Amino acid sequence: MTTSGPRPIGPDDIAASITLSAEAFGDLPAGFTPPAPETWPLPGRHSWGTFADDRLVARVMGREYHSWWHGRQVPTCGIAGVAVAAEHRGSGLLDALMAQVLDEGLRERGEVLSTLYPTAPGIYRRYGYEVVTGLLEVELATARLSRVSPDPAVKLRRATAADLDDVRRVYATWAAAHNGPLTRTGPSFPTEAAEVLSSFTAVTLAVTTEPVDGFAAGEVVGFASWHRGTGYDDSATITVDDLVSLHSGATRSLWAMLGSHASVTGRVRLGTSGDDPVRLALPFAEWTVTKQVPYMLRVHDVAGALSGLRLGPLDARVELVVEGDLLGTANGRWLLTTADGVSTCVPAGPAGPAGPGTPDAPDAPAPVLAPRGLALLVSGAQPCAAVRAAGLMRGDTASDATLDTLFGARRVHVRDYF
Ligand SMILES: CC(C)(COP(=O)(O)OP(=O)(O)OC[C@H]1O[C@@H](n2cnc3c(N)ncnc32)[C@H](O)[C@@H]1OP(=O)(O)O)[C@@H](O)C(=O)NCCC(=O)NCCS
Numbered sequence: 001m002t003t004s005g006p007r008p009i010g011p012d013d014i015a016a017s018i019t020l021s022a023e024a025f026g027d028l029p030a031g032f033t034p035p036a037p038e039t040w041p042l043p044g045r046h047s048w049g050t051f052a053d054d055r056l057v058a059r060v061m062g063r064e065y066h067s068w069w070h071g072r073q074v075p076t077c078g079i080a081g082v083a084v085a086a087e088h089r090g091s092g093l094l095d096a097l098m099a100q101v102l103d104e105g106l107r108e109r110g111e112v113l114s115t116l117y118p119t120a121p122g123i124y125r126r127y128g129y130e131v132v133t134g135l136l137e138v139e140l141a142t143a144r145l146s147r148v149s150p151d152p153a154v155k156l157r158r159a160t161a162a163d164l165d166d167v168r169r170v171y172a173t174w175a176a177a178h179n180g181p182l183t184r185t186g187p188s189f190p191t192e193a194a195e196v197l198s199s200f201t202a203v204t205l206a207v208t209t210e211p212v213d214g215f216a217a218g219e220v221v222g223f224a225s226w227h228r229g230t231g232y233d234d235s236a237t238i239t240v241d242d243l244v245s246l247h248s249g250a251t252r253s254l255w256a257m258l259g260s261h262a263s264v265t266g267r268v269r270l271g272t273s274g275d276d277p278v279r280l281a282l283p284f285a286e287w288t289v290t291k292q293v294p295y296m297l298r299v300h301d302v303a304g305a306l307s308g309l310r311l312g313p314l315d316a317r318v319e320l321v322v323e324g325d326l327l328g329t330a331n332g333r334w335l336l337t338t339a340d341g342v343s344t345c346v347p348a349g350p351a352g353p354a355g356p357g358t359p360d361a362p363d364a365p366a367p368v369l370a371p372r373g374l375a376l377l378v379s380g381a382q383p384c385a386a387v388r389a390a391g392l393m394r395g396d397t398a399s400d401a402t403l404d405t406l407f408g409a410r411r412v413h414v415r416d417y418f
Pocket residue numbers: 024025081082083084085088089090091092093094117118119120121122123124126
């Protein structure tokens with residue numbers, strides 16, 4: 001048997017790719033239509049495969065995304081559709097595929113970060129990914145939500161195509177204040193208003209009725225995108241894909257709107273992540289997590305990923321050493337500086353003439369991070385003490401407080417599964 005690849009999965013491989021997917025993830029939904037060869041490759045998807053005697057036996061897909069990290073929209077390679085044929089598991093085929101997909105993403109589209117939703121985190125730790133947050137499904141009793149008081153300074157109305165820019169602005173404002181959310185721009189996201197709106201029973205807007213808390217009257221300050229679902233008894237559930245709000249009154253009014261379905265639905269199911277501040281508007285403790293999917297991050301290009309970030313007012317100069325990256329790209333000594341709140345990261349090579357970007361000394365004490373520790377730290381998911389306790393950081397502690405201040409200001413959140 002001869003193994004070849006990785007090579008791009010082309011139009012002639014569509015059937016083999018679907019077969020491998022079904023074998024790995026189960027039968028495809030009834031009515032699934034395979035992509036037509038002339039539409040291949042699908043926009044924003046870059047699939048690579050390994051072949052044994054011309055049979056597809058392993059595949060990995062890179063998806064073109066941008067995600068928000070520390071106030072910057074960072075090109076991000078979303079890894080999806082990872083599968084190895086049962087008889088070829090354990091033979092290390094993923095190593096070359098992962099390297100290929102990530103390197104192509106970096107070279108062609110500047111994807112300095114990579115993220116994924118693992119079926120098991122252990123699969124990806126060897127590639128330097130670590131869990132930085134989780135996509136959650138939580139359920140609440142609709143009847144309890146009916147006790148939330150709406151804000152009289154906010155009115156609700158149904159979004160139309162004319163409101164889509166406002167919905168996008170509210171989402172972008174929310175997303176930019178966190179680490180992790182996809183920008184929802186680019187080839188994987190619909191641009192047509194009709195397509196966006198038709199995915200939901202309704203997108204409900206929360207609009208200010210008067211100037212309040214820095215918002216003008218008539219401003220859209222929150223929205224909920226929801227599916228009513230079937231049935232009208234206690235077993236019925238409303239599913240809310242997004243409850244995004246910039247204002248506490250808007251949050252309360254949107255919760256109350258969901259609660260108004262109490263006579264016809266028993267549960268409200270919300271897609272959320274981490275510690276969602278919309279929970280702070282609830283007067284009760286119930287928040288039952290019914291599903292959680294971890295979200296993992298890898299820093300593929302350290303200098304690229306750590307430059308241009310809004311890391312706050314501190315003017316800092318910190319060196320980091322990264323060791324143990326199987327894929328090689330993250331290893332090295334890196335100098336991170338911030339000026340006017342924005343970061344620059346360069347390789348800290350041999351000492352040269354003094355100046356910005358020049359390391360203090362190539363052998364000066366510096367903390368040493370494993371790639372997984374780097375992901376935890378720079379995402380703001382964990383502070384240095386926790387990364388050290390996990391065995392993913394060692395050495396000099398002098399810059400720990402600075403690193404925690406630089407990276408710790410934003411919580412990690414995600415909303416979009418891929
Ligand atoms: C997951 C899958 C792609 C792994 O391929 P593989 O060739 O078996 O990979 P390997 O056996 O070389 O394992 C790679 C690493 O993942 C770990 N791993 C594999 N399956 C795992 C599991 N179910 N749980 C935890 N870790 C797992 C291995 O221990 C190994 O880690 P190590 O290097 O630290 O020992 C393959 O088993 C598969 O196709 N499974 C079904 C589909 C799936 O789950 N895909 C992942 C989607 S996110």
